[in-house]
Amino acid sequence: MPRPILATIHPEALRHNLARMRQAAPDARVWAVVKANSYGHGIARTYEALRGADGFALLDLQEAEQVRALGWRGPILLLEGVFEPRDLELCSRLGLWHAVHCEEQIAWLAAHKTQVGHRVFLKLNSGMNRLGFTPQGYRTAWMRLNALPQVDEITHMTHFSDADGPRGIAHQLEAFEEVTRDLPGERSLSNSAASLRHASDARVRGDWIRPGIAVYGSAPDFPEHTMVHWDLQPTMTLSSRIIGVQRLQPGDTVGYGSSFTADAPLRIGVVACGYADGYPRHCSTGTPVLVDGVRTRLVGRVSMDMLAVDLSPVPQAGFGSEVTLWGTATNGAVLAIDEVAASAGTLSYELMCALAPRVPVTVGA
Numbered sequence: 001m002p003r004p005i006l007a008t009i010h011p012e013a014l015r016h017n018l019a020r021m022r023q024a025a026p027d028a029r030v031w032a033v034v035k036a037n038s039y040g041h042g043i044a045r046t047y048e049a050l051r052g053a054d055g056f057a058l059l060d061l062q063e064a065e066q067v068r069a070l071g072w073r074g075p076i077l078l079l080e081g082v083f084e085p086r087d088l089e090l091c092s093r094l095g096l097w098h099a100v101h102c103e104e105q106i107a108w109l110a111a112h113k114t115q116v117g118h119r120v121f122l123k124l125n126s127g128m129n130r131l132g133f134t135p136q137g138y139r140t141a142w143m144r145l146n147a148l149p150q151v152d153e154i155t156h157m158t159h160f161s162d163a164d165g166p167r168g169i170a171h172q173l174e175a176f177e178e179v180t181r182d183l184p185g186e187r188s189l190s191n192s193a194a195s196l197r198h199a200s201d202a203r204v205r206g207d208w209i210r211p212g213i214a215v216y217g218s219a220p221d222f223p224e225h226t227m228v229h230w231d232l233q234p235t236m237t238l239s240s241r242i243i244g245v246q247r248l249q250p251g252d253t254v255g256y257g258s259s260f261t262a263d264a265p266l267r268i269g270v271v272a273c274g275y276a277d278g279y280p281r282h283c284s285t286g287t288p289v290l291v292d293g294v295r296t297r298l299v300g301r302v303s304m305d306m307l308a309v310d311l312s313p314v315p316q317a318g319f320g321s322e323v324t325l326w327g328t329a330t331n332g333a334v335l336a337i338d339e340v341a342a343s344a345g346t347l348s349y350e351l352m353c354a355l356a357p358r359v360p361v362t363v364g365a
């Protein structure tokens, strides 16, 4: 028998969350962001559920080929554009839309031989300082692209650094508006956080929103808001079982480094899940876990293949009991991946993407 650990992907939840994002920006089209293999879920596993999107946004050319091979004829956007000139041949052949964020990409496009006009998303660096043209260079870049026979349509694009936090988006929105005001073309600005928190502003919605993490059921601004607040549902459950039980006496310790000491008699369950499965080693005593759908806590350090949980809230639980590390338990109880990520000092994004290859994945309801 294989180890009992299992990841389950929930297509109904993906559909629900996508519909939620549409509802947040009803007059915009929606890119389902499926980079990093659909945030660790597997593109092939999420594709059916996300076909209701207007397009798929990603950055790996292999992933773009995969989406085409799955049968998608609609728009696909390369969020970082191409990495070398010959990538443009694939864009022409597969009809990929692509970001243009630097001079090099314009020069490659100008030298590219093609019969089909490309749809490009010209990226403004409005303050994030990752990719994009500065406000000073943006209009020149637009003029150059606009004069190229290889270019069909130019969409204006930028990305917010603080849509989820107190600094907000006003300064970047202002820079974007200023630079693009009198230029024709569609606009795309918002990730999940901007779409949910600032979408009452039509300028923020633009023509295309680009939600990623919210589609995967995580609140982009946790802990200020939760997935329940945003009406999102978990799309990935990580579950396992108890493979051993120990009865501790006061003074007994658990695991490497003896980081947890029982101060009273305590039953603990040992779970077949460790950091080699992608469960964060930084989670310490107190991190929430569900056993038989009842909320309890991790005790002691996470080791490579095992972790331990407090069984006192679930006295009937024992060998073989269901453990939900994040997601939805059989009884319907939910443990937000955001809570586990916060315990580890990281984000849900990282946990989803770090699901280890050794964990079997199934597509559930």
Ligand SMILES: *Cc1c(COP(=O)(O)O)cnc(C)c1O
Pocket (backbone or CB within 6 Å): 033, 035, 079, 159, 190, 191, 192, 193, 210, 211, 212, 213, 214, 220
């Ligand atoms: C990843 C990404 C997104 C999606 O961000 P979320 O925070 O997951 O919604 C949107 N736009 C760009 C350019 C991205 O790289």
